[in-house]
Amino acid sequence: MTNTIQINQDRLWTTLMELGNIGLNSDPSNGVSRLSLSKEDLEGREYLIRLMKKDGLEVRVDEIGNIIGKYQGMDRKAPSVLTGSHIDTVFQGGKFDGALGVLGALEAVRTIKESGITLSHSIEIISFTDEEGTRFGTGYIGSRGFIGELDEKDLQLTDESGLTYKEALRNGNLNPENYKKAAIKPDQIKAFVEMHIEQGRVLEDNNLGVGIVTSIQGPVWLEVELDGTTDHAGATPMNIRRDASLGMAELMLEVEKIAKQYQGVGTVGKVKVEPGGVNVVPGKAIFSIDLRHGDKEQRNAMVARIYHTVQEVKVRRGLKGEIRVKKEVDPAACSEEIVQVLDEVCKERNIPTMKLACGAGHDSLILSKITKMGMIFVRSKNGISHHPREWTSKEDCVRGTEVLLHTLLRLAR
16 A cells, blocks of 8 residues: 555645745845744744644644654654754755755655554654754754754854844744753654755766765864954055965865865855955954865864964964864764665665765754664755755655655654
8 A cells, every 4th residue: 555655746846835935035046045043934934834733743843943743653652753854044045955855754744644554653854943054153953952962152153143042042932041951862763864955966967866875974164263464455565464364365275175185075165354445454354164074084184184274374474363163063874774775665666766975964964873864865956056046856856755755654664
């Protein structure tokens, strides 16, 4: 019987487009902006809660804002099978990053429920708070709270307006003072499976709609501040300048060299110079560095090289400053058991697939610390993500959700 059940393709696509229109700029070419706990994100969260309640799920929102919809299994004492992702976006992002994993999970559970299938284990769909980290400078807030890794300093992070995370949570009618209550006990979870768009070109280059993830790279986010001297651009000779922006430029190129040397990835994605005048030598430069590698030792070696190089540049250019660690997550391997289940499901459903490593960070990376974890990748057109042109076809969304559905059935029985 379970081999014949099918998801409602149009319903899945409709919910993806409806959520994608929340936070969509008036000019669609500018993409979707649902930054965590913003007005747009809160609207998206309410939309998801309505869907979950309409489909008869037991819905709760924990103290850090994670939205959890539960489809109750027969054995109320058995650990739950978890699935989901996030619905917050980057600034001017796309409609599929994170959203497919949440709404695809909802569609899978809807189908199970409508088919009258009974399960031993409950299935819980989770939309984690602030996976992206765009607004407050660090991600995985919801998943870290879920496994008990948050602390008070996380709630004191501020956005560009100076609003703290704690204040933003309160504005969302949440109770951040009790954030520790969001932590779940590991024995309450049987496994976690996340479906996500690939955000790269590996599947497309292999003409495949679905991939099975074997491991996830671990990111380190650094914020580097360089302090020099603000001077008049015309009246200050080049040989006596303490230009913070030139120190930043030198380090940006070093990030590229270090990443290539260690066969990892390194990105400077956010920069700011002050005071920012055309005719003023910048006295301050603040910029981000995102370092990732599948091997923890190699990743740590990259970080050490960055620290050493920053110190060299500071001495050479007469600058001061500091490095702040904004996020640090170890790489993780996916559960061999879940990888095998995913592989078997794809073969049974005649869905061509391949195994691949994941370069982006996901909530699965955090959940791997307390439970068995697996990931399904779905093809991204041209490998584009975090951009208005991010696109995953309806057919690929359906294929990925079909794999998720039958994987959940196996794990929850």
